[in-house]
Amino acid sequence: MALLWDTSLLLRKVKDLRCLTPRRHRVKEKWAATRPKLPPTRLAVHHFDATYSTQLGQLWPSVRLAMLSERKYGALLNNFSHNAVLAELKAQGCIDFISEREREVPSCLEEKSEEPSDVSMKSSDVDGEQLSLSPNIKCLVFPRGDVTRFKPARPDKNSLLGYYLMDAASLLPCLALDVQEGHSVLDLCAAPGGKTLALLQTQAIRFLCINDSSVSRTLRLRKVLHSYVPKQLLTNENLRITSFDGTKWGEIESNTFDRVLVDVPCTTDRHSLMEDDNNIFSKSRTGERRRLPQLQLELLLAGIQAACPGGEILYSTCTLSQNQNLSVVEQAIYQAREKDGIHLQVVDLRPLTRMFGNTFHFAPDLHLGEMVIPHLAANFGPIYMCKLKRLT
Amino acid sequence: MGTRVAVNQVLRLAVRNATISTLCPRQFGRYYLQSRWCCSSTNQATQHNQDLNPPSGIPVTELSLRSFIDMGFTESQAEQIYESLANVRRGDSAKHILPTLTALFVLGLNPSSVKKCLEKCPELYTIKEAQLQQRISNLRKMGLVEGSLQRVVAHYPRILTVPLKRVKNVVMFLKEKCLFTSQQVTDIIRDCPAVVLENLDQLEYKFQYVYFRMGVKQAEMVKCRLFRYSLDEVRCRHTFLERRGLYETPDKKGQTTIINPSLDSILNVDQDTFLAHVAQASAEEYDVFKRLAAREWQEEELQQGRTEPDSDDEDDDEDVDDDDDIEAKSGYGKRRKK
Numbered sequence: 028m029a030l031l032w033d034t035s036l037l038l039r040k041v042k043d044l045r046c047l048t049p050r051r052h053r054v055k056e057k058w059a060a061t062r063p064k065l066p067p068t069r070l071a072v073h074h075f076d077a078t079y080s081t082q083l084g085q086l087w088p089s090v091r092l093a094m095l096s097e098r099k100y101g102a103l104l105n106n107f108s109h110n111a112v113l114a115e116l117k118a119q120g121c122i123d124f125i126s127e128r129e130r131e132v133p134s135c136l137e138e139k140s141e142e143p144s145d146v147s148m149k150s151s152d153v154d155g156e157q158l159s160l161s162p163n164i165k166c167l168v169f170p171r172g173d174v175t176r177f178k179p180a181r182p183d184k185n186s187l188l189g190y191y192l193m194d195a196a197s198l199l200p201c202l203a204l205d206v207q208e209g210h211s212v213l214d215l216c217a218a219p220g221g222k223t224l225a226l227l228q229t230q231a232i233r234f235l236c237i238n239d240s241s242v243s244r245t246l247r248l249r250k251v252l253h254s255y256v257p258k259q260l261l262t263n264e265n266l267r268i269t270s271f272d273g274t275k276w277g278e279i280e281s282n283t284f285d286r287v288l289v290d291v292p293c294t295t296d297r298h299s300l301m302e303d304d305n306n307i308f309s310k311s312r313t314g315e316r317r318r319l320p321q322l323q324l325e326l327l328l329a330g331i332q333a334a335c336p337g338g339e340i341l342y343s344t345c346t347l348s349q350n351q352n353l354s355v356v357e358q359a360i361y362q363a364r365e366k367d368g369i370h371l372q373v374v375d376l377r378p379l380t381r382m383f384g385n386t387f388h389f390a391p392d393l394h395l396g397e398m399v400i401p402h403l404a405a406n407f408g409p410i411y412m413c414k415l416k417r418l419t
Numbered sequence: 420m421g422t423r424v425a426v427n428q429v430l431r432l433a434v435r436n437a438t439i440s441t442l443c444p445r446q447f448g449r450y451y452l453q454s455r456w457c458c459s460s461t462n463q464a465t466q467h468n469q470d471l472n473p474p475s476g477i478p479v480t481e482l483s484l485r486s487f488i489d490m491g492f493t494e495s496q497a498e499q500i501y502e503s504l505a506n507v508r509r510g511d512s513a514k515h516i517l518p519t520l521t522a523l524f525v526l527g528l529n530p531s532s533v534k535k536c537l538e539k540c541p542e543l544y545t546i547k548e549a550q551l552q553q554r555i556s557n558l559r560k561m562g563l564v565e566g567s568l569q570r571v572v573a574h575y576p577r578i579l580t581v582p583l584k585r586v587k588n589v590v591m592f593l594k595e596k597c598l599f600t601s602q603q604v605t606d607i608i609r610d611c612p613a614v615v616l617e618n619l620d621q622l623e624y625k626f627q628y629v630y631f632r633m634g635v636k637q638a639e640m641v642k643c644r645l646f647r648y649s650l651d652e653v654r655c656r657h658t659f660l661e662r663r664g665l666y667e668t669p670d671k672k673g674q675t676t677i678i679n680p681s682l683d684s685i686l687n688v689d690q691d692t693f694l695a696h697v698a699q700a701s702a703e704e705y706d707v708f709k710r711l712a713a714r715e716w717q718e719e720e721l722q723q724g725r726t727e728p729d730s731d732d733e734d735d736d737e738d739v740d741d742d743d744d745i746e747a748k749s750g751y752g753k754r755r756k757k
Contacts, residue, residue, distance in 0.1 A: 089701075096662065172703060
């Protein structure tokens with residue numbers, strides 16, 4: 028007995044000897060130093076420096092500065108809440124950039140082109156006709172250069188919050204979508220819900236279909252909707268929340284919707300630069316990041332298929348990258364024509380840029396779509412958007 | 420005639436004071452002052468004898484307006500000094516005036532710069548003679564040669580009010596913590612004498628910021644008179660450049676992928692030149708940036724101050740508050756990079 032005990036003890040001691048441990052238990056010693064560990068935010072900066080400095084040229088330093096500094100918010104007013112938020116915020120110095128732009132823009136136009144003043148008047152009239160903005164979407168921002176922050180919104184007596192804080196530029200895709208009375212609308216990648224909420228504020232939608240492939244994000248979206256929209260409007264007749272794979276939408280429901288918003292997942296430039304957690308530039312997500320353009324293309328194609336002939340599709344991202352913006356749209360137009368026989372027309376969004384040129388900085392000379400670029404005085408964006416109209 | 424009496428009184432006073440002091444430079448000072456008074460009294464007495472009748476019962480320790488004029492001040496300067504003296508004079512401080520003036524004159528400052536010194540720093544009136552001499556000789560010992568010493572005192576008279584120990588501490592700190600050479604320390608004291616009154620912790624932070632974050636070596640710091648600028652000024656311009664992608668922290672071999680602008684071109688230029696030539700940005704951007712940066716740093720300090728004592732409780736409280744608004748929380752609450 029004692030002998031057995033001794034041997035087991037002996038064996039345990041001997042186990043540390045390298046030659047006696049089985050090969051599968053051996054730990055290989057590290058010789059080479061591991062690769063330098065860079066946080067994903069640093070990787071993102073390197074990546075952007077390399078790609079955007081050629082793409083944006085002179086503009087890049089100021090865009091970089093703006094993206095690395097604190098972003099500016101807009102307060103999307105909740106029409107369903109009964110708080111007197113509008114007056115309160117206006118007293119703090121906010122302006123509603125959607126309704127109050129008319130005062131500013133004509134004067135600005137006249138300044139620019141003094142001689143043909145009647146022409147500019149006409150063109151601005153034409154803009155108003157081309158883009159009928161929903162009067163129900165109100166978004167308050169602090170004026171240019173003002174860095175005041177919004178306070179968190181407070182709930183009213185029905186426990187609905189007074190406003191939703193979001194990047195004011197994210198509202199532009201919703202405005203550009205141009206939802207009319209009685210439309211059925213599909214939001215293909217809806218979470219976290221800012222754009223969805225803006226669409227609901229129009230109160231013109233007959234049926235809204237909200238989808239996001241991730242279940243947890245859909246749950247969050249539901250929470251947002253419940254804290255902003257009264258329950259009687261969140262019925263099954265006018266709202267559907269799903270979490271399917273958006274790329275398959277063309278097979279599920281094709282030729283259905285009047286308006287489709289395709290706000291695809293992207294490298295979310297601002298987030299990637301500022302925060303290390305959940306960052307798409309982390310080493311473990313390299314593959315996912317490389318597949319993004321392909322995923323975006325598939326989503327856009329699905330959105331195109333889901334729209335009815337004559338319907339309109341709006342593609343938007345929050346990145347400056349050309350590969351994820353222009354190239355995807357170009358490729359989608361080509362593939363839709365070749366594979367599905369769908370002809371698409373690009374809708375000009377320049378009226379929109381002319382309307383909001385005072386609030387946002389738009390990238391100059393984009394041959395397809397429009398892009399809001401961040402600038403420190405108006406630190407919104409980046410947002411890229413391109414509107415397509417389905418002809419057949 | 421009355422003026423002659425006053426001069427004599429002051430002279431007597433000065434001589435008595437000077438003989439009390441046993442320090443070597445004082446001897447020189449006595450002769451210097453005497454000669455100055457002798458020549459000034461002869462030519463100025465004729466000009467100003469009508470309005471300056473000294474009270475006959477003046478005690479010996481009091482200095483009259485007349486005597487200031489005799490020291491070489493102009494009439495208006497003398498009046499100003501006399502008035503400021505009247506404000507400062509409390510208790511027995513008055514007896515330090517004469518040694519202070521003597522010491523300043525001995526340094527070789529002319530009356531107008533002496534007056535400026537006193538204006539800049541009225542505390543000089545109340546310093547004890549021995550301390551003053553000690554401080555001046557300490558500055559000499561540190562390697563401030565004649566000329567620089569006068570400039571430092573004229574520029575920053577407060578340096579004479581700083582205790583010896585404090586100056587020595589700062590010098591030790593600069594040598595040991597920041598590894599400046601003695602010559603560099605002398606240059607720092609000469610160019611930025613205000614450094615002796617700065618908080619040592621902040622001084623160390625500023626040095627480390629420039630050394631580690633900006634990768635600038637000691638010699639260049641001294642050359643660019645870094646210590647004239649506050650941490651916020653340095654940090655603001657550097658961060659602005661860094662975020663624009665125009666400045667990189669060198670790696671451990673001192674290499675960067677871009678050529679950093681020199682510290683000199685960042686600090687020793689006015690804002691417009693800095694924006695136009697170094698940062699290539701608009702004034703609007705820099706203005707907004709300054710406000711944002713100030714707020715960022717303020718929050719950083721708050722957060723640091725809060726994490727040192729029991730941090731958990733307060734953080735929890737904030738979380739509860741923020742839960743009201745999801746978007747606001749994700750936007751503002753988690754801004755800080757850890």
